[in-house]
Amino acid sequence: MAFSAAANQQPDGQYRVLDKSWEDIQQKASIWTFANWISTKLAVRGIAPIKSLATDLSSGETLIQLLEIIGDESLGKYNKHPKLRLQKIENMNKALEFIKKRGVNLTNIGAEDIVDSNSKLILGLIWTIILRFSIADISEEGLTAKEGLLLWCQRKTQPYSADFAIKDFTFSWNSGLALCALIHRHRPDLLDYWTLDKSNKRENTTLAMNVAAEHLNIPKLFEPEDLVDVPKPDERSVMTYVAQYFHAFSGMDKMDTAGRRLGQFGQVMHAAWEMQNDYERRVRAFMAGISETQKGWAKSSNFTEYSEAKQQLTEFDQYKRTTKRGWVAEKRDLDALLGNIQTKLKTYNLSPYVPPAGLATADMESSWTQLVRLEGERKQKLTSVIREIKETLKKKFATAANQFQAELERISASLASLEGELEGQLEAVNQLISKLQPLKTHLVDIENLNSECVQANIEDNEYTIYDHSDLEFDWGLVSQSLSKKASFIQNQIVARTMTNVSPQQLEEYSETFRHFDKDNSNTLSRHEFKAALQVQGYTYDEGEFDKIFADVSKGDDIVSFEEYITFVRSVEEDKTTPEQLKSTFKTLAGDKVEKAVEYIFEWNLHLLNSPHPSLSTQSYITEQNFLVGGLQPAVIEMFKATLPKKEGVEGGYDYVAYLRKVFAN
Template sequence: MNSPGAFRSLQEIPASEREVEDGNIRRLADKSWEDIQIKTFSNWVNTQLKIKGYTPIQDITQDFGTGEKLIQLLEIIGNESLGRYNKNPKLRLQKIENVNTALAFIKRRDVALTNIGAEDIVDTNAKLALGLCWSLILRFVVSEISEEGLTAKEGLLLWCQRRTTPYAQDFQIKDFTFSWQDGLTFCGLIHRHRPDLIDYWALDKSAKEANMQLAFDVAEQHLGIPKLFAVEDMTQVARPDERSVMTYVAQYFHAFAQQSKTGTAGRRVGALGQVLHQTWEMQNDYAERVAVLLAAVDAVQQQWRQHADFKGYAEAKQQLTDFESAYKTSTKRGWVAEKRALETLYSNIQTKLQTYKMRAYEAPAGRTPADLQQAWDAHVAVEAERKKRLTSTIRQIKEDLRVAFADAANAVQHDINGLSSRLAQLASVTPDLDEQRAGVQAMLSELTAIAERIEGPVAAVETTCVEAAIEDNAYTIYTVEDLRFELEAVQQAVRSKLVFIDSQAAARRHEGQLRPEQLEEITETFQHFDKDQDGQLTCEEFKAALQSAGAILDDKEGDAVFAKLAVDGHVNFDAYLRYARDQEEDRTDPEQLRKAFATLASESGRVTEADMYRAGMAPAVVEHLKRVLPASSQGEGYDYATFLDQLFH
C-alpha cells in the first residue's frame, strides 16, 4: 500500500479535477451511472479488503452503513491502524461511532468532505456513500499520479496518451469516457508494457466487446488488476462513467509503474546481488555449520555427563570402547575436519569482502572463530578428563575383581582344607562308628554347600574376571577349576570314608563268620563297582560285582537276586555282604564246585568256552577262567578237575 508521505493534500488537486468531482456528483442522479459506480467502487473496495483477508462487501452504499468495512478499508489504503472500534455493531449508536472514527481519520489525512456526516452513511445515503468512496480513490489512488508536473486526471491522461503512441493509427485517447469503448486502448496499454500477453497487431479492431473482454481477462490473470465493471458497462452505454474508468485505468498505471519500479530496482539490486549472493551464502553456511558443530560437541558432553558413573566392568568397558572407536576414530575426526573447513571458509569470506571493499563479516555471537576455538579447547579438556576417568575406573574395577575373587576362592579352599583335616582326624576323635558315620554325613552336607559356593558366587566373579581380561591375580593361586578338583578329591575321600565305615560296621556284625581276607576281598569288590561312592549298588553294578566274585548267574537269575536284596532300587553294603558271605560258604566247598563244573561240562570231564557263555557268565569272567584253567589233554576245552585239585590241596 502507498505510504502516507506520498499523498498530496486535496488543496494541491487542481480546480479542473475538482470540477470533475462536482460534475460527477451531479450525474449521480442518473440511475444507470449510479449502478455502474456502485459496482465499480464495490469491486474496488473488495480488492483492497482482500489484501487483509477481510470478507467482501456486496454494495458499498449498504455495507458502509455499520462503519466496520469503511474502517477496514481505511486501515489498508492508509496503512495505519484506526484503533479500537465496534465490531459487528447492532445499535445505531455503535454504527455512528464507527463512521465518526472513519471520518475523523479521513479529515486528518486531508481528504475534503462536503456535507457528509456519519448519519448519512449509517442511513445508507447512496449519493453520499459514492461521493465518499470517490474522494478516497482520488486521495489514495489518483492523486499520486504525476506526469510532467501534471497531476491527477491530467497526469493519468497524459501517461495513457504517451504509452499508446505506437497505436495512434487505431485510436487516440482524449478522455476517460468515449476513448475507451472499443477495448483497443486497454489492449494497447497491456501490449506496450507486456507484449508477451497480447498480440495487439493480430486483433480484430472492429470486435470491441471481444477486445474489451480480452483486456479485462489478461489484466486480471497476469497483472493482478481485478475487473471493476463488466464489458457491457463500457460498450453498451451511451457514455461510460468517467469515475469508474479513471478508477480502473489508475490500476493499470500503478501496476505498470510498480513493474517499472521493480525492474529498475531489480537491476540495481541484481548487480549488487551478484556480488553479495555468494558471500551471503558463505556467511549463512558458516554460521549454520558452526552452530551444528557446537551443538554436536555439547550433545556428546551432555551424554558423557549422563554416563559419568559406571555400574560395573562391562558398562565401563563399553563406554571406553565407544570412546576409542565410535568417538575418537569417527566422530572427533569428522569434527576436526569440519573445524578446519570452517576456519578456511571464514577466511575466504573476509577475503572476498575485502576484494569488493565491503565491511568485514561479523559472525553471530557465540559463532565467531574465537568462540569456536574457545569451545573446542574446553571440549578437549573435557575429553581428556573423560579418558582419564574411564581408564582409572576400569583399572580400579579390575583390581576390585581380583580381590573379590581371591577372597572368595581362598575362603573356599580354606574350608576344603579344614574339612579334609577333620576327615583325617575323625577316627582319633571318636572310635564309635555311628558317631564317625554321622560326622561324615555332616561333611557331605558341608561339601554340597561348598560346591554351591564354587558354582555360584565364585564362578560368577571368575566369569567377570575373564570378561575383564584379567589374566593374573597376585592375591590367590586358585582358579574355579582348581577348587572343583580339590572339592571332588575331598568328596571322593568322604564317600570312601563313609563306605569304609559301613564296611567296618558290617564286618563287626559278621565277626567270626568270615575270615579277614574274605571280608577284605568282599569290601574291595563292593567299593570297586560302587562308581559314585554312595555306598549302594545299582542292578548292573550288583551283577557285575557278583560275576567278578565268581558267582555263576545269568541275567535273569541276577535280576532275581537283586530284586530280593534291593531297597529303593539299590543294594547296600550290608545286604551285599550277607549275600557274599553265603556265596563264600558255597564257593569254598570243593565238592559243590566240582559238581557245578560237571554240570557245565555235561559230565564230559572238560569245560569249553561255549559252556561258560551258555551258563551266562560275563565275558570278563570267561576270559579270566580261560587264563587260569589248564587245557584238557582229551581235546577241546579245559581240565577243571586238575584246576580244582590244585586250588584246594
C-alpha cells in the same frame, strides 16, 4: 490489401516472371508495406494513418511527425497545414536536414522531389528511414544491419533448423515456419510450434501474423499471401516486418538481460546468504554437540563397578574414533567455509561477513579448547578408577579364595585325624560333609568374582595362588574323600557283622564293590551289580539275573553294600543244600550235558524223590572232573565208591541220582 495474387495469377496456374511486371509488383508491395509501417508509427501519437504514400507526405508535416516519433526528438517549429509550395518545401528541408544530422546520406533526393510526389524517390527515402531508425541499430558480431538481422534470425531459430533454413529475407519466409519459430522461441505460451502442419504455408503464416499482432504489438505490414503466394517476397517488406520481431523480442531480451544480471547478483547474494546460514547453523550444532557431550560426562562421573567404568571407557574411545573425528573434520570445514564466504564477498566487492555473537571463530576456538581439556580429565579419571576397581577385585577374589582353601584344608585335616569307634567316625564324617556342602555356594560366589576379574582383563593376581578351577578341583577331591570315607566306614560296620567271611574275602568283595561304585554312592546299579558278579566269577543268563537282582535289591533299582556282601557270601558259603550241591556238580561236569537241562531244586526235599520229567539222562560227572576241581584223592575215591555209575557212560557217575539218595532222608 494484397498485390501479389491478383497481379501474377495466370490461367495455367504459373507465375509471370516478366521483369517489368515483377518490378511493378515489388514496388506496389513496398508502397503498401511502407505505408502500413508509417501508419503504425503515427498511431503512437494518435495521428491518422496515411492513405497515399505519394501524396500524404508531400506537405512535409507528416514526415516531421514521423521523424519526431522514431527519432525521439523534436524537430522544432515547422509549418502546420501548409498551403503554399514554399511552406511545404521548408517543412521537407527541415525533415531532410534532421535525417542527414542522424548520419544518413541522401543522394539524389531533394525536398522538391518529395513535395512533387515522386513515388520512386519517396520509396527510397522511406526505406532509408526504415534502415536508419528501425534496422541500423540491429548489430550481431559487427555485421551490417541486414546481415546482423539475418544472423539474429538464424541464431534464434537454430533449434528448429531441421524444418527450414533462413538464408535471406525472401524465400526463407514464405512457409511461415520461420515466423512461428521466432514467436515460439521467445513466447512458447503463444503457439505450439511442434504441432504445426509444416506443409500448410498459408495457415502457418496467418497464425504467426495474427499472434504477433494480437499479443506482441507487431502490426501486419502486408498480408500472408504477400509472403506465400508470390514467386519472391519483397525483401524490403520482409526486412521491415521481421525487424519489428527483433525490436519486440530485443525488448524482452533487455528485460531478460536485466533479469539475468539481477538474477546473477541475486544468485551471488543468495549463495553467500546460504553459506552464511549454513555456517551459523553448523557452528551452533557444533558447539551444541560439544556442550551436550560435556554435560553427559558430568552426569556419568561416579561409578564403582568395573563393567560400568569399562563401558564408559569404551564409549569414550568410541567417541574419540567417531564423534571427535567428525568434529575435527567439521571444525576444519567451518574454518574453510568462513574463508570461502569472505572470499566470495570480496570477489564481488561486498562487505565482509561478521558472524553473530557467540559464533565467531574465537568462540569456536574457546569451546574447542575447553573440550580438549575435559577430554584429558575424563580419560585420566576413567583409567584411574578402572585401576582402583581392578585392585579391589583382585583383593576381593584373593580373600574369598584363600579363605575357601583354608576351610578345605581344615576339613581335610579333620578327616585325616579320624579315629575311634566306627559309629563315632561315621558321625564325624557326616558333620564334615555338612560343613563342606555350604562351601559349594561359596564356590559359586568365587566363580562370579572370577568372572568379574576375567571381564576386567585381570590375568594375574599377586594376592593368591589359587584360581577358581583349583578350588573347584580341591572341593571335588575333598567331597569325594568324605563320600568314600563314609562309604568305607559304613561298609566296615556291615563287614563287622559278617563273622563267617574271612578278612581276605571281605576285602576282595569290598574292593570289587568300590571299583564298580563309580559315583561313590555306596550302591550299585543293575548294570554295575551284574559286572561285579562277573568279576567274582558268577555269570547268569538274563532270566536268572533278573530274578537274582529283584531278590537282592528287594524290588529297588540299586543294591547296597550290605545287600551285595550278603548275596556274595550266600553264594560262596559252604552249605550242603541240594541246590548248591547240584550247581557245584554241574559246574565241575562242564559241557558233558548234551541237552540244556534246567532243574530247579526246591527246598522241599520230597521233590527230590520225584524225577522231573525234563531231567536229562545225560547228567554225569567223571573222575577227571574231580581232579580238575582240585578235590583230595581220598574224597575222589569216596565219591567213586558212593556215586552210582551212569548207565551207558563209561567212567561216568550219576550225581543227580546220588543227590536224591543223599537227601532222601
